[in-house]
Structure formats: structure tokens, C-alpha cells
Amino acid sequence: MSNFYLQARLSSNLIMKGLHYKSLRSFTTMECHRPTILNKKGIDILHSPWFNKGTAFSMTERDRLEVRGLLPPNIMTEQQQIDRFIYITITEADLKKLETNVSNGHSDTLALAKWRILNRLHDRNETMYYKILIGEIEEYAPIVYTPTVGLVCQKYSGLFRRPRGMYFSAADRGEMMSMVYNWPADQVDMIVVTDGSRILGLGDLGVQGIGISIGKLDLYVAAAGINPQRVLPVMIDVGTNNEALLKDPLCKYISLFQDLGLQQHRLEGEEYLSIIDEFMEAVFLRWPHVIVQFEDFQTKWASTLLQRYRNTYRMFNDDVQGTAGVAVAGLLGAVRAQEKMMIDFPKQNIVVAGAGSAGVGVLRAARRTMARMLGDSQAAYESARSQFWVLDANGLITEERTDIDHDVKPFARNTLDIKRRGLREGASLVEVSLAIKYRLSYCNQVQEVKPDVLLGLSAVGGLFSKEVLEAFKGSTSTRPAIFAMSNPTKNAECTPEEAFSIVGKNIIFASGSPFKNVDLGNGEIGYCNQGNNMYLFPGIGLGTLLSGARIISDGMLQAAAEWIRDITKVVAAAVIQEAIEEDLAEGYREMTTRELQRLNKEEILLHVENNMWKPDYPKLIYKDELSI
Ligand SMILES: NC(=O)C1=CN([C@@H]2O[C@H](COP(=O)(O)OP(=O)(O)OC[C@H]3O[C@@H](n4cnc5c(N)ncnc54)[C@H](O)[C@@H]3O)[C@@H](O)[C@H]2O)C=CC1
Numbered sequence: 001m002s003n004f005y006l007q008a009r010l011s012s013n014l015i016m017k018g019l020h021y022k023s024l025r026s027f028t029t030m031e032c033h034r035p036t037i038l039n040k041k042g043i044d045i046l047h048s049p050w051f052n053k054g055t056a057f058s059m060t061e062r063d064r065l066e067v068r069g070l071l072p073p074n075i076m077t078e079q080q081q082i083d084r085f086i087y088i089t090i091t092e093a094d095l096k097k098l099e100t101n102v103s104n105g106h107s108d109t110l111a112l113a114k115w116r117i118l119n120r121l122h123d124r125n126e127t128m129y130y131k132i133l134i135g136e137i138e139e140y141a142p143i144v145y146t147p148t149v150g151l152v153c154q155k156y157s158g159l160f161r162r163p164r165g166m167y168f169s170a171a172d173r174g175e176m177m178s179m180v181y182n183w184p185a186d187q188v189d190m191i192v193v194t195d196g197s198r199i200l201g202l203g204d205l206g207v208q209g210i211g212i213s214i215g216k217l218d219l220y221v222a223a224a225g226i227n228p229q230r231v232l233p234v235m236i237d238v239g240t241n242n243e244a245l246l247k248d249p250l251c252k253y254i255s256l257f258q259d260l261g262l263q264q265h266r267l268e269g270e271e272y273l274s275i276i277d278e279f280m281e282a283v284f285l286r287w288p289h290v291i292v293q294f295e296d297f298q299t300k301w302a303s304t305l306l307q308r309y310r311n312t313y314r315m316f317n318d319d320v321q322g323t324a325g326v327a328v329a330g331l332l333g334a335v336r337a338q339e340k341m342m343i344d345f346p347k348q349n350i351v352v353a354g355a356g357s358a359g360v361g362v363l364r365a366a367r368r369t370m371a372r373m374l375g376d377s378q379a380a381y382e383s384a385r386s387q388f389w390v391l392d393a394n395g396l397i398t399e400e401r402t403d404i405d406h407d408v409k410p411f412a413r414n415t416l417d418i419k420r421r422g423l424r425e426g427a428s429l430v431e432v433s434l435a436i437k438y439r440l441s442y443c444n445q446v447q448e449v450k451p452d453v454l455l456g457l458s459a460v461g462g463l464f465s466k467e468v469l470e471a472f473k474g475s476t477s478t479r480p481a482i483f484a485m486s487n488p489t490k491n492a493e494c495t496p497e498e499a500f501s502i503v504g505k506n507i508i509f510a511s512g513s514p515f516k517n518v519d520l521g522n523g524e525i526g527y528c529n530q531g532n533n534m535y536l537f538p539g540i541g542l543g544t545l546l547s548g549a550r551i552i553s554d555g556m557l558q559a560a561a562e563w564i565r566d567i568t569k570v571v572a573a574a575v576i577q578e579a580i581e582e583d584l585a586e587g588y589r590e591m592t593t594r595e596l597q598r599l600n601k602e603e604i605l606l607h608v609e610n611n612m613w614k615p616d617y618p619k620l621i622y623k624d625e626l627s628i
Pocket residue numbers: 198199200201202298299318319323326353354355356357358359391392393394395457458459460463485486487488491511512513531532533534
């Protein structure tokens with residue numbers, strides 16, 4: 001059902017139920033219908049991407065806001081502006097030329113050129129930028145987000161023209177409390193922060209990591225309707241250990257390439273923590289209701305920071321918690337696709353390649369889900385762990401491992417059990433995929449149990465090689481699942497073509513970055529699903545924002561994962577519902593806790609819908625006009 005029909009149905013239901021006046025009024029104060037109060041006039045408005053409408057300013061507005069004569073006289077509709085941008089600015093002038101210069105029509109150069117053109121529009125006219133992004137999300141998400149955002153981050157120091165977001169660096173210690181007031185918006189709802197230490201699967205990109213914060217927030221605006229004037233991309237620069245980004249002291253005056261970040265190695269330990277602490281205190285001091293999404297922190301800090309802040313601040317780690325929700329939703333979807341009952345999920349044998357922040361997040365969430373299905377007891381939780389086979393750069397992780405990470409330890413395979421199955425510590429992916437044999441003690445039979453799922457979060461492109469896929473081919477599942485979730489595209493553990501051609505037509509395939517569906521011949525299509533936290537984090541953020549929940553609980557994240565139906569609105573509503581049930585909801589804007597508690601499911605959905613920003617030009621009112 002389209003959003004339009006859903007909204008129409010919900011509205012009529014509300015009217016039938018005769019909602020009391022206050023609630024009805026707050027429903028009708030829709031985000032997109034609020035006029036915007038300005039303290040600027042004339043040319044300043046045209047130079048502000050937040051307020052600029054370009055050629056779409058009406059004559060009355062041109063007079064009221066003193067921009068008459070500063071624009072060409074032809075007043076355009078929004079649609080004319082979009083057409084002009086897509087068909088004249090992008091396609092004809094720039095992209096066509098580029099396309100003919102690029103042999104396969106889809107190269108890094110072309111993607112980067114598209115990003116540049118979109119970024120320039122973002123700098124000029126934010127409303128039009130989001131209108132185009134939302135209207136053509138399938139085409140432009142891979143540009144503003146993975147895979148192109150990875151390339152953008154790698155080249156950010158060269159691409160940088162106009163600032164976007166805020167930078168807090170090790171040199172700003174003691175200053176952050178006042179620095180936050182340099183940001184022009186009095187209300188910030190959503191911050192995405194990175195320290196640039198593990199950008200997608202591209203490693204330490206230092207200050208250039210700001211690109212990922214910008215890309216994620218673009219999706220918040222496009223998918224969750226968060227008002228772009230209330231988002232803040234942040235980069236915390238504590239240095240970089242990427243030597244290529246550190247100046248060579250011998251040629252620092254002649255080097256053409258100058259990285260924009262601090263020229264020092266990363267701070268570690270207490271020094272590092274004190275900087276992140278200061279940042280958190282500063283942003284929550286100025287914007288007590290903000291939500292902070294931690295993004296692309298290297299594994300050693302991701303989980304430490306999550307534990308440090310999660311019970312105090314409204315924050316979550318997207319790589320640990322967002323990815324987990326999407327992966328669990330995908331795993332449950334695979335069980336459904338096998339035409340099994342949900343209760344069969346705890347019987348799936350799942351091989352996970354990659355035990356970093358993302359892999360461990362998925363393992364913990366999948367184990368918790370299995371345990372709940374098995375009765376939610378400690379015994380159920382214990383037994384669920386035997387369904388996972390976890391490998392890192394050193395192969396299969398067993399109890400024999402000496403330097404095992406605290407978070408990974410619960411998933412180390414029992415040594416005796418491994419031997420019984422003909423495996424060993426450090427076994428390769430081929431060995432594990434080939435057979436997980438075990439002897440059924442009561443009938444003394446050898447039964448081969450092969451993995452149902454092969455899930456990659458290793459950042460190693462091509463890890464699911466021909467040999468691995470051949471070995472996995474013997475899966476006992478009716479529809480084996482291959483999730484090559486690493487980003488960007490070149491880091492995917494395998495391509496869908498490789499997976500479908502080697503393992504078979506009936507597999508379920510998902511990848512972190514988008515791939516095209518595969519033509520399997522005879523009119524059959526191999527579907528390539530995208531398994532990316534982008535389907536979850538906008539809903540988690542929006543739901544947390546509108547519920548006013550004090551913290552983001554596991555229950556709220558679980559609710560998001562269970563409700564993922566690629567409709568962020570529904571995900572957000574589920575998160576709000578859970579926040580209300582856990583007594584965490586404190587309300588947002590006109591909607592008080594009490595009013596939130598009175599809403600039924602449909603009303604919550606409508607509340608979400610009404611609070612989602614839409615890329616329509618608002619009525620602009622100069623602040624002195626208010627007193628007239
Ligand atoms: N699709 C999605 O929504 C998401 C995808 N990711 C992707 O997951 C990847 C990993 O992210 P993190 O866990 O934060 O990184 P990380 O660097 O902390 O972890 C990588 C893990 O892979 C292991 N590994 C390396 N080589 C391996 C091999 N040959 N075989 C098996 N394991 C191997 C490492 O030992 C480590 O445990 C990145 O490419 C990232 O882009 C991360 C978050 C969300």
C-alpha cells in the first residue's frame with residue numbers, strides 16, 4: 001500500500017474515533033507545513049542552502065524577502081527545477097559527456113562526478129537536493145552512500161570546498177563546551193559521529209571520515225524525514241595511523257597533497273576517552289535531546305564506547321547494533337524463504353566470517369533471538385551459541401585460542417566438539433563450509449550438518465572464493481543463504497554472479513553494497529537483496545526522537561529489527577511503541593508522554609508520518625514581519 005493510501009486510511013480511522021482536540025491539533029501541525037522564521041533578507045537568503053529556493057521564489061516572496069531583481073524573472077515550479085537539474089544540469093551537460101568518456105558507463109570517475117554535482121546542489125539549495133535524492137533514491141543512494149561515499153572519503157581532502165558539519169580535534173580539548181555554540185542551529189535532533197578509524201572496509205581515513213557522517217545523515221533526511229536543518233555530521237579528529245595521510249616532513253612544502261586532518265598518530269587510552277567524553281558532554285549540554293549515532297569506529301573502541309555511554313546518553317552504535325538488526329531480519333527472512341517455521345531459526349547453522357564490531361554485533365543479536373525462541377532461559381541462551389561457527393583472519397575460533405577478545409569468547413567452539421566433527425582450531429572457511437560433521441550419540445550415526453548460512457563481515461573482497469562457494473554448495477538447507485555484507489563493493493566477500501553460478505539458483509543472496517539482479521537465463525532472475533544497516537538506522541533514530549526515549553534499549557533495537565519491512569515509518573512506530581512500553585518515552589515537541597501513551601498503533605504511525613520532514617519549500621517569514 002502506498003504511503004498516500006496508508007495515510008488516507010489512517011486519517012479516516014482517526015476521524016471515526018473522534019480523537020480529542022489537542023491530539024488532533026498536534027497531528028495537523030505537520031512538520032512540512034510549519035512556516036520557517038528567518039533572520040536574514042535579500043542576497044543572504046539566496047546564499048543560504050537551508051532557505052534558498054532559487055528560481056522557485058514567488059513574486060510576493062521576492063518582494064517580502066527583498067530578493068526581487070536578484071534572480072532571473074522566470075518563476076519556475078519545483079518540478080521544472082527538478083527537470084532542469086536532472087535533464088539539463090546532470091544528464092546533458094556533464095554526465096553524457098562523462099559517460100561517453102568512460103568505457104563501461106559505470107566507473108569511479110562517473111560516480112564521483114555525480115557526487116560532485118549533487119554536492120554542489122546540496123551547497124546551494126538543500127530542499128531541492130533532498131527532493132531529487134528522495135525522488136530518485138535508487139539511483140542516488142549508491143552515490144551519497146555506499147559504494148561511492150567510500151571513494152569520496154578516500155579523496156575528501158582533495159574534494160573539500162565548503163564546510164559541512166563540525167570537527168572536534170585533539171587540539172580542541174577544553175574548548176568543546178563553547179565550540180558547540182558555533183553551530184548555527186538551536187535544535188539538533190541527530191548527530192552522526194565518526195573518528196574516521198574504520199571507514200566502511202577501507203580502514204583508517206582520518207579526518208576524511210566526515211564523508212560517512214554526511215552520507216548517513218543524508219539517508220536520515222531522505223528515508224526518515226529528519227529535518228536537514230536539525231542534523232549535524234561530526235568528525236572527531238584524534239590523529240590517524242594511516243601513514244599516507246601524515247605529511248612527510250621532508251617534502252611538506254612541496255607536497256601537492258595535504259591532508260586536512262591533524263598531523264599526528266592517533267591518541268589512545270585515557271587521552272582518547274577524555275576527548276570523546278568531552279564531546280559527548282558538550283553536545284548533550286547544548287542539545288539535551290539529541291541522538292548520537294556512532295559510526296565506523298574501529299572495533300577496539302566501538303564496543304567500549306557503546307558500553308560507556310549507552311545507559312547515560314541517547315546513543316547507539318550503528319555498526320554493532322544497526323547491522324545486527326538488519327542481519328537478524330535477513331536471517332529470519334531466509335528461514336521464511338525456506339518455507340520453515342520461525343521456530344526453526346534456532347536450528348540454523350550459521351558461519352560468520354569476520355569477528356569485528358559488525359560480526360560480533362550480529363552474533364550476539366542472532367543468539368539472543370534464538371534464545372528467546374527457545375524459551376528465554378539461561379539454558380536456551382547457552383544452547384543457542386552452538387549454532388555459530390565464527391572465523392577471523394586466523395580461521396575458525398575455538399577455545400584453544402589464547403588471545404581471544406572478550407566479546408568473541410562466548411562464540412569460541414568447544415575443542416572436543418570440534419575434534420569430533422573433524423575440524424580444528426584455525427580451520428579454513430573451505431573446511432568449515434565443507435562439512436560440520438557430528439556423531440549422533442544415541443544412534444551412533446554420522447550425520448553431516450552443513451551450514452545454512454554463510455555471512456561475511458570481514459572487509460575482505462572475494463573471501464567467498466570459488467573453493468569456498470563449491471564447498472558451501474553441499475549445504476543441507478533447501479535455500480542456503482549467502483550474505484556478503486562487507487562494504488564498499490570491492491570488499492564484498494563475493495558477487496551475486498559468483499554465488500548464483502556456483503552454489504545454485506535457489507540461494508538467497510544479500511550484499512552490503514548494491515549489486516544488480518542476475519539474469520539466470522530462461523527468464524529467471526537471481527535477486528540481489530541489499531543487507532545494509534541503512535534499512536534500520538533511520539527508523540531507530542526517528543522512533544527514538546519522536547518517543548523522546550531517554551536511552552536506546554536492546555528491546556527498542558529488537559523491535560526495529562523485527563519490524564523491518566523497508567518502511568522506515570513502520571520501524572520508527574515500532575521503536576516508539578517499545579519505548580512507551582518500557583516507560584522510556586518522554587514525548588517530543590507538542591506530544592507529551594501522557595498523550596503518547598494514549599495513542600494506538602495507527603495513531604503512532606500517523607504521528608510518525610506527520611513529523612517526517614518533506615522536501616517542500618516552506619513559507620518563509622522574516623522575523624520582523626511577525627510583529628506586524
Ligand atoms: N552491510 C552492513 O550494513 C555493514 C557492513 N559492515 C562491513 O563489515 C566489514 C567489517 O567491519 P568491522 O567488523 O567493523 O571491521 P573489523 O576490521 O573490526 O573486523 C573485520 C573482521 O574480519 C576478520 N577477517 C579478516 N580477514 C579474514 C579472513 N580472511 N577470514 C575471516 N575473517 C577475516 C578480522 O579478523 C576481523 O575479525 C566492513 O567491510 C564494513 O564495511 C559493517 C557494518 C555494517
